[in-house]
Amino acid sequence: MDAIRIERISKTFANGRQALDEIGLRIEPGEMVALIGASGSGKSTLLRHIAGFTGGDPQPSHIDILGRPIQRNGRIAREVRSIRRDIGVVFQQFNLVNRLSVQTNVLIGALARMPLWRRLSGVFSRAEREGSRAALAEVGIAEHARAISPADNSSAPHWRARSCSTRRSSSPTNPSPRSTRNRRAISSSTTAIRIRTRKR
Numbered sequence: 407m408d409a410i411r412i413e414r415i416s417k418t419f420a421n422g423r424q425a426l427d428e429i430g431l432r433i434e435p436g437e438m439v440a441l442i443g444a445s446g447s448g449k450s451t452l453l454r455h456i457a458g459f460t461g462g463d464p465q466p467s468h469i470d471i472l473g474r475p476i477q478r479n480g481r482i483a484r485e486v487r488s489i490r491r492d493i494g495v496v497f498q499q500f501n502l503v504n505r506l507s508v509q510t511n512v513l514i515g516a517l518a519r520m521p522l523w524r525r526l527s528g529v530f531s532r533a534e535r536e537g538s539r540a541a542l543a544e545v546g547i548a549e550h551a552r553a554i555s556p557a558d559n560s561s562a563p564h565w566r567a568r569s570c571s572t573r574r575s576s577s578p579t580n581p582s583p584r585s586t587r588n589r590r591a592i593s594s595s596t597t598a599i600r601i602r603t604r605k606r
């Protein structure tokens with residue numbers, strides 16, 4: 407089964423700009439792939455389609471994540487939220503919460519999988535805390551776990567903390583964009599996507 411399978415995705419924005427033209431792509435589990443292209447060539451747009459933030463043009467097309475359709479013929483699947491739990495998205499703006507520790511920022515990535523009462527109370531299980539420590543150790547910043555995120559979170563540890571967060575969960579912390587201006591800002595800021603293929 408492919409981790410990502412894309413068939414004939416096209417995207418034309420309301421202003422007539424065509425960003426994607428019948429894109430097809432297959433990525434196997436465990437593959438690490440770089441998407442390279444000139445500025446404005448449609449990289450972020452494609453990543454946003456893979457994550458199910460944007461639907462393609464209404465024509466025969468589909469994107470499957472681990473065999474589950476996240477969009478088909480330009481329509482986002484109803485179970486998009488559950489599929490997104492296996493997709494980590496790293497944005498250029500890290501969306502880390504200042505004033506919270508690096509470890510808590512990682513744990514926030516687990517919120518999508520937690521029952522409502524624990525989400526509201528912010529109580530993380532031992533397994534979640536251990537998982538977050540393991541993720542930080544994996545990217546070499548375990549010693550920064552208790553550090554408070556400074557206002558400037560453009561440093562390497564913060565980039566790595568953000569990538570840990572997407573490993574453990576996946577609903578990106580991005581808000582639903584309302585205005586076109588916001589949509590464009592977010593569309594240009596997607597830098598990486600990770601599909602979780604290992605079982606939790």
Ligand SMILES: Nc1ncnc2c1ncn2[C@@H]1O[C@H](COP(=O)(O)OP(=O)(O)OP(=O)(O)O)[C@@H](O)[C@H]1O
Pocket residue numbers: 419420421423424425443444445446447448449450451452586589590593594
């Ligand atoms: N919401 C939108 N409405 C209209 N046009 C858009 C919108 N979002 C992106 N575009 C246009 O679609 C094209 C592809 O944009 P995209 O952001 O995907 O490019 P990119 O390859 O990620 O570029 P960069 O390397 O600069 O990040 C660009 O011409 C961009 O201006």
Ligand SMILES: [Mg+2]
Pocket residue numbers: 449450451593594595596
């Ligand atoms: Mg981009």
